[in-house]
Amino acid sequence: MSLRGPPDDRSPAELLEFGVVNLDKPPGPSAHQVAAWVRDLCDVERAAHAGTLDPKVTGCLPVLTGTATRFSQVFLEGSKEYVSVLELHDEPPADVDAIAAEFEGPLYQKPPRKSAVSRRLRVREIYELDVLEVRDRRALLRIRCESGTYVRKLCHDLGLALGTGAHMGHLRRTATDPFDDADLVTLHDLSDALGRWREEGRDDWLRETVLPAERALTHLPSVTVAPSAAAEVAQGAQVYAPGVIDADDAENDQLVACFTPNGAAVCLGRMVGDPDAETGEVVELERVLV
Template sequence: MIHRPDRDKDRSTREGHYGRQSSSEAKPRSPSSSGASLPPGQEASYPQILPSDRKRSVLVKRKGKTDASFGLPPEKRSLKQHLSLGAINLDKTSGPTSHEVAAWVKRILEVDKAGHSGTLDPKVTGILPVLLGDATRIMETLLLAGKEYICLMRLHKPVPKKQIMEVCQEFMGPIFQKPPLKSSVVKELRIRTIYYLDVLEIEEQHVLMRVGCEAGTYIRKLCFDIGLALGCGANMEELRRTRAGPFREDGTLVNLHNLTDAVAAWKEKGDE
């Protein structure tokens, strides 16, 4: 069960126990049942973008030229320099762990260091940024970047579409979430932000959603909590990550086969 941080104190005084809906409340989707509703009218005004998409101003204190002996612009660097300071926008397949994928990239590219930013469960597919060489120093920056997922949720009982849409909108904004039992982190209640939650399609008991969220959010647990709020139960069936900070599904996205072929072409023909 998850709860709205700024409303828990009020609920604790009017509810018989933590996280349960009192019998005097008429609406089944009240904040006490889902713990994820924003104040009325605030759902539409909540910023429905990832933090990396926000417009940022650049303060230029002084203009100058970079000494070529201390580095080159990205477009003028050799492939070896890119391999020591680069990042791979990798499309992870279902099956291997994120650590295994990063190890394979390291072996394919024959680099000293390679690390992934943001772990994906073995069955989850999608964007897995892999940093190479000295670029691994900025790993912490990407770990904190917002993520976007496409999720297929299965409801355990039929629910009206209007009710599904209303409840999903309640889960926008900061929420309390406790990691699931099958996770590698400490099972402590923590606050995570859902930047947007768009219902793309509803077919019988299956709901297709696009979720933009803060790093460290468990979509599997989010589906479980939505099921509790609907009163029918729900579970996550499929999940794909479509964005991780500045990385997205565009022309830079490659899989391990593309990477292997590119390395072979570089070694055999010198094609960078």
């Protein structure tokens, strides 16, 4: 059995089969439709997006291709960032910033009626809520929050607190860990890069648009395992202390990503033991990636 080579040394076909595209979702199509377009463009069996965006919402929508879809769950672990227009129903009070700051921290939210999940009260954390600008009856917000936060509901509740009433206007996602909007790729960029590679044999554009799937794991604590241990993991074994070469600090039960020394992803799992111990289980498998 052969393990994957170093991420930077992979062929274009290998990139497409285990890759990620930091896509700039356009307004109109659903996130599911966009992922299907990426799948068809890349000519792979599967593609999966990282966190649903409503059809009208634009911005950062990482899409995993091929076998990388096995670990789409990692995007539930990180934070999201949005820029939103808050449409106020009356003239704003003078203390908009102070009232908005009170929403930072854990919030109770019930998903809206049209959501795809059960409408049970749950807690989501708002890490930062900044009012960037207020003009007439509009406020421009920057929101950094826990995955699964309903920004539309947040805007409604903020309008109640302001005493004006409000609803969410335009919404754009500017980041989803570990990606942001600094290097977004459009569907046209992806199509052009694939055409250049298939028609001219030049892969320089492709390598700028389709990244090794390991790029989607950089926000997780990492564990480096020996190639022999990785081969055992590929057969379903857990990660045991003798096979661990190095490990980042991680709390018990925290999701971690395991790699071979050349940087190739091996598996996702939960930290359950001491990586510095001589014996015992260190990582309990959740997804095997080789």
